[in-house]
Each structure stands twice: as structure tokens, then as C-alpha cells.
Amino acid sequence: MSDETTGRLGGLKRTVATIAPGESRFETSNTRDANVETTDMTAEAGQSDVATTERNETESSSSGGVEMPTSDRPLGTPRVDDAVIEARDLDVFYGDTQALNEINMDIPEQGVTALIGPSGCGKSTFLRSINRMNDLIDVARVEGELYFHGKNIYDDDVDPVALRRKIGMVFQKPNPFPKSIFDNVAYGLRVQGKDDDVEEKVHTALERAALIDEVEDQLDESGLDLSGGQQQRLCIARAIATDPEVILMDEPASALDPVATSKIEDLVEELAQEYTVVIVTHNMQQAARISDKTAVFLTGGHLVEFDDTNKIFENPESDRVEDYITGKFG
């Protein structure tokens, strides 16, 4: 782990959630009838590629009532002061296959949390649990709890679409819409009716995604004509345009060349000053370079160790983690 990373760990700004008891940071709803951006996922075992599509959704939740949920904890009171996401005994099954086993994890607000581990250990499944993307997989079933600002997102009254506005996602394969660069970024704003000052918001998102200098003069051109690395930064701009609090990234650089990868890594570190970033990566050097916290998952969907990144890479508690980090298996 580099001194640079250690320095960043020391200087990381932590902000405690400031919501009043009884208030939820995301909306709940009982009915929706909206043209939403959503994601269709292939339900084949182990496949993490996705194709983002637009579709009309008209759906009613099963709760049928208008009351706020009865949670076993007061809203807005995370158990750990700076935790924004808390998993409690979280299990995920695909049919009879258990992909996650009793996961307990407190993800701090802001900064980068990396999820690492060998193929098939459940990293992507855990990531998708955080914004209920597993709901889109027919055979997926979740048990246990996952709190976002103290609210269990698996309560019946939580609208997953509203949740995903707060917890955005960027996928392994860049998936811009077949639209102009401008419209790709403006899309979510328009769907959410946040299209006042849309030009300024699109510009700001492209700036934050470190793409504006490269595309300023071609905003009307297709997003599909950009390079892979640019497309991925466009997808990041699209994800942040609507101002989420958390950005989930599933191996966002694995399909990119080293130069594009380095730009994405710089961008992730930059974004983490403002957002909570949770990133799945196969690349341990990448995890060491850019993350503040690292979670190591091992076979069977177990979270074996979760700690500060320098501790995981320099002095892990678990021998299995040490063997994995030093390349003895995986």
C-alpha cells in the first residue's frame, strides 16, 4: 500500500448523517406510474453484465398502506456514528444456492469501500443488495437486514426506484443509452422532473466525471461514439447527475486499458470526497490504491475480514485473508 493511500486515509473527511429522527433520506411510496430508468439483468448464474434499458413501469407495492414502516430501530439513528449502510445477518440465495452468508458490515459515509475476493464469492451480489438490484433477478431471495441511514431498505414500504435515486450504480461494461452525450446525462434529471437548469447540471456532472474537456464541443453526438473509457465516465456522469448519496461500482475499470483505468481510479478518489463509493474489484493493487476500507469475501459468500485498507493489506487478522492477499490462492 502506498504512502499516498495512507495519507488519504488519514485525511479523509467523515461526515455524520444529519437527519432528524423519524425522517428518511429516501422516499417511500405505495404506487408508482413513472417512466423510469432501470436495469435489466441477465439472470444467468455468475453473470454480472447488464444492459441498462428504459422502460415504463406501472407497479404497486405490496404494502397497500400509507403508513411509514415500523422498523425495529428508530429512523435516522445508525448504530455506528458514521455508517451510512449497515448489513445485519444478510443472506442472499439464488434458488437453493446461498451466495451471501450472514454478512455484517458497516460502510462509512464518504470515502471508498472496496469489496475483494475470488470469483463467485458474492461481491457483486452484495453490491446489488445495497440498492435492491437483486430484486430484478427472479430467483434471488434476501434474508436479514440492510439499513440505509437507519432504515431497512427491505421493508415493504420502500420503493426500490426511489432508493436507486439515492444509491446509483455503475457497471462493469459501459452502457450508455443510444442517445447524445447531453441526453445521456440529462436523462435521469428529466425522468425525475429535475430538469430546471438542465444545461448547467449536465455540465457540472460531466465536469465532476472528468469528461467535460473531452466532449464539450460534441454534446449532441452519440454517447456510443466515445471510447470505452469515455463511455464509462459518461455513465458515471449519468449516475451522479441526479445527485445520489452512494455510488456502487461493479469492476468499473475491468474492461478498460491502463490509461483509462488510471483516469477512472483518479475519478473514484475524487468522487469519494463527496459521495460514498462502494466498489467491487478483482484488482488488489487497485483496492490498495484507491480504497479506505476493504472487505474480503471468501468462498461460500462469507465476509472474512473488513477493516481499514492498510490493515487488510499490511497486517490482516485472518490467515486466509493473508493467503489471498499474497496470492496463495484465488
Ligand SMILES: Nc1ncnc2c1ncn2[C@@H]1O[C@H](COP(=O)(O)OP(=O)(O)OP(=O)(O)O)[C@@H](O)[C@H]1O
Ligand atoms: N443471477 C444469478 N442466478 C443464479 N446464481 C447466481 C446469479 N448471480 C450470481 N449467482 C451465483 O452466486 C454466487 C455469487 O456470485 P457473484 O456474482 O455475486 O460473485 P462475485 O464474487 O461477484 O464473482 P465474480 O468476481 O466472478 O464476478 C455464485 O455462485 C454465482 O454463480
